[in-house]
Amino acid sequence: MKYVPTAVRRGLRTLGSCAQTQRKLLNLTIADVAQRAGVSVNTVRNVEAGQAVRTDSLFAVLNVLQLLDPLVDAADPYKTALGMARAIDQLPQRVRR
Numbered sequence: 001m002k003y004v005p006t007a008v009r010r011g012l013r014t015l016g017s018c019a020q021t022q023r024k025l026l027n028l029t030i031a032d033v034a035q036r037a038g039v040s041v042n043t044v045r046n047v048e049a050g051q052a053v054r055t056d057s058l059f060a061v062l063n064v065l066q067l068l069d070p071l072v073d074a075a076d077p078y079k080t081a082l083g084m085a086r087a088i089d090q091l092p093q094r095v096r097r
Contacts (some may be wrong), residue, residue: 033065
């Protein structure tokens with residue numbers, strides 16, 4: 001099997017745990033999520049276990065669980081400290097008319 005960095009494995013486990021918690025908060029079974037996402041029950045189990053799955057399957061499950069939009073928003077580079085600092089550097093100091 002291909003090497004997976006520790007940070008990636010940790011992220012998958014955390015995301016899986018959050019997905020499982022959200023599913024339970026929404027009172028959905030694994031089968032409900034699988035059917036709505038158009039994936040197999042095993043895929044949902046793998047997501048919740050932090051196992052690697054296809055990206056489109058992961059996003060489909062997260063969409064059903066209402067977690068996709070916050071995840072995509074979190075990936076906005078302008079919401080990171082570096083992105084905000086770079087945006088400020090690129091803004092003009094004055095506006096001439």
